Amino acid sequence: MKRHALLTGAFVMGATVLLVAAVLMLGSGGLFGRSLRAVVYFEGSVRGLYVGAPVTFRGVKVGEVDDIDIDVEPTTLATRIPVSLTIRAGSIRMGGPEGQRLNSIPDLVQRGLRARLVLQSVVTGQTSIDLDLKPGSPARLLAAGRSRIPEIPATRDRLDALLEQLTTLPLNDLLGDVRKTVSSLNQALQATQGHVGQASEQLVRTARQAEQTLAIGATALQAVQQQTRSTLAAVESLSKRSEQVLQDTAPELQGSLRSTREAAEAARTALGQVAELTAPGAPVRADLEGAVRDLALAARNLRALSERLERKPNALLFGGEPEP
Numbered sequence: 001m002k003r004h005a006l007l008t009g010a011f012v013m014g015a016t017v018l019l020v021a022a023v024l025m026l027g028s029g030g031l032f033g034r035s036l037r038a039v040v041y042f043e044g045s046v047r048g049l050y051v052g053a054p055v056t057f058r059g060v061k062v063g064e065v066d067d068i069d070i071d072v073e074p075t076t077l078a079t080r081i082p083v084s085l086t087i088r089a090g091s092i093r094m095g096g097p098e099g100q101r102l103n104s105i106p107d108l109v110q111r112g113l114r115a116r117l118v119l120q121s122v123v124t125g126q127t128s129i130d131l132d133l134k135p136g137s138p139a140r141l142l143a144a145g146r147s148r149i150p151e152i153p154a155t156r157d158r159l160d161a162l163l164e165q166l167t168t169l170p171l172n173d174l175l176g177d178v179r180k181t182v183s184s185l186n187q188a189l190q191a192t193q194g195h196v197g198q199a200s201e202q203l204v205r206t207a208r209q210a211e212q213t214l215a216i217g218a219t220a221l222q223a224v225q226q227q228t229r230s231t232l233a234a235v236e237s238l239s240k241r242s243e244q245v246l247q248d249t250a251p252e253l254q255g256s257l258r259s260t261r262e263a264a265e266a267a268r269t270a271l272g273q274v275a276e277l278t279a280p281g282a283p284v285r286a287d288l289e290g291a292v293r294d295l296a297l298a299a300r301n302l303r304a305l306s307e308r309l310e311r312k313p314n315a316l317l318f319g320g321e322p323e324p
Contacts, residue, residue: 020183033062034089037147038105040115040129041071042081048127049117055085056118057131063087065129080142084149085115085129105150112137115152139294 046068055063067084089103112135120126131152139153189208 033243034103036087036089036103036105037066037149038085038087038152039143039147040083040085040152040154042083042117042154043079046081046083046117046127048119048125049083049129053120053126053128055087055129055131059130060091062091062131081149082143083129085152089130105152108133109139109150111135111151113152114139114155116155128157281313 049065049068051065051068053065054061055065063086065083066086069082069084071080071082072078073080087105092108112133113131114134114137115131117127118130120128134155137155141151143151143154219239
């Protein structure tokens with residue numbers, strides 16, 4: 001019984017210690033340090049933001065989103081989206097690692113702390129909240145001090161402007177234009193495919209004709225090569241025969257050349273002698289000229305006699321006086 005009571009007391013004491021530790025941790029707002037609560041009011045869309053989304057300071061995670069509410073003004077129906085944040089205390093230090101940690105949200109807001117909605121992923125469309133110090137930027141507090149939780153002013157992000165522009169775009173007209181463009185592209189592609197098919201058929205026919213032409217050309221080249229070989233063989237044979245004939249007839253040709261040379265020398269000598277005989281003033285030439293004159297005179301006399309006999313055939317019998 002004593003041992004059982006001891007175990008029961010130890011169990012109760014341990015549970016009490018754990019309960020106190022849990023209360024201390026929950027009261028401090030975290031496992032490793034105290035957390036700060038803050039709220040950000042967004043007037044535009046917070047599409048993609050979810051509970052548990054990270055809260056970052058220039059990309060460094062310093063907290064997370066605790067709650068997202070909707071606040072509607074009864075009279076004007078103006079709608080605001082309050083987003084509750086939990087920020088790790090002492091995340092921002094002034095003056096380096098050993099500097100003073102800033103643990104007051106209002107102090108940070110006075111120094112230029114601002115919140116904006118940023119896009120986490122283009123694929124999923126999830127968004128988060130990013131904090132930054134922008135000294136001198138206007139601080140517009142939508143709660144106007146009515147909230148028990150410190151408010152961090154929200155700044156418009158380029159994402160908000162992009163979303164507003166997307167909502168104002170005539171998407172139906174754009175989709176209609178896109179459909180028309182796609183239809184035109186399909187028609188152009190179909191026409192192009194038709195032309196490509198015709199061109200491919202023509203290319204195939206041209207390739208076949210080219211193959212046939214190449215085959216015919218190859219056959220013709222083979223025939224020309226054979227004829228060329230035959231011609232070269234005939235030329236080679238003729239050259240050999242000509243060389244043999246030249247070798248056989250070379251002695252005769254040499255004798256003929258010597259005889260021709262001797263005849264030419266004799267003819268040159270005879271021509272020289274004839275030139276000497278026919279030179280002006282040579283005796284033989286004078287005798288020849290006299291003989292030629294006598295022959296000419298005798299020829300004239302014979303011509304006259306023949307003419308007389310034609311007129312008077314009996315002149316040789318009876319004689320008679322010559323005609324004047």
